[in-house]
Amino acid sequence: MAKQKWYQPYLLGGLAGLLLTASVGITGSFFGTSTTFPRLSTWIADKVGIDLSHLAFYQAGNGSLTGAAFPDWQLLFVIGIGLGAFIMSRLNGSFKLESLPPMWAARFGDRLGLRIVHSLFGGALVMIGARIAGGCPSGHGVSGVSQLGLSSMLALAMFFLGGIITARILYQGGK
Template sequence: MLRQPWSPYLAGGLTGVLLVLSVWVAGNFFGASTTFSRSASVIEEAVGINTSKIEYFTTSKGKYGPGSLPNWQLMFLVGIIIGGFVASKLSGDFRIQAVPDMWQERFGPNPVKRAVVAIIGGTIALFGARLAGG
């Protein structure tokens, strides 16, 4: 169907339009980092940790606690995953690859090294986003 990559300018413009519509219709900005915190509380409860004793999960009337899911942000993240999959299939770019070509050219084909660096980078980015309040 769409056997070519999307223009980053078109995709960026459509994302901007979607953001404006999100704020106008639902009154919410795009966001994902809070859902990771909320998911942590659900996982902790599932493994037997009582989150009611953790101040972070009980502030703001339980805003970050296990009872805060599912919500629109979780659905937003699910939509990102589904949308990315559909777009990659439509463009013909979908493939399962442990180490991206660009990484392989610069740092080698080691998938463990790639996973460790990705997890560390993601943790730093998520920590920064939560520290900034969003």
Template structure:
């Protein structure tokens, strides 16, 4: 049996631990879209160093783990640039409309039993499932 599932389990545990440390350490929810958004729109100037450190960790830690284990994950990401750009834009718009992302609503919101987080997670999961079904099964784009 392949042990690739352990990478997902480890990643999930690290995300949960990161959310707990972020909340206990500074009393704020670990929502990646809000952290990035505050840097981009200037509303997070007072916590810019903290936000930058968080985002650097999100990017650098997986790279360091990949270098340490000499393993690159098989992501199955499409090579179609138009699909990638559209996906990025839709995710960005969705996080602004929902006032949060998977880390804020899904990880931190559900763990705090937030009805808003639970509802948002249910809606974006359903939207993702339907989008994948339409794009893959009906349109054959991905």
């Protein structure tokens, strides 16, 4: 396990709070990532000539959930999450390439194709759930809870509960 240095959780939590405050002050928007994916999907559909404008989704918020509002600051936020995680894992020495996580391989075997199918299906379910919940864990957990939103606190609790139940079922209680 890599040693923690200056980037203690309290410091990074405080910096995240300052970044959230700056985001609201500069863009008027709170953190969130899940809207980026429907925007990207509808942007791609538009580019390949698929007309979805008859759907109610396209009219919601004057098209703010569609490719018409893409690219935007949320795309940079999503890219930054991945890039920041990569940079920090390199800096703290925890970065490693692995085709399959050891816990997955121990439970389900070393079939990479099976892992990809499960990941795509699970990701789609999570995205559908995030859109039904009106936001993703980062949106509810950071932005919603910082506003003391009861619905965000409930949604965050359900995200955690769903994750714990799923992990226990998939990995047989972590054994």
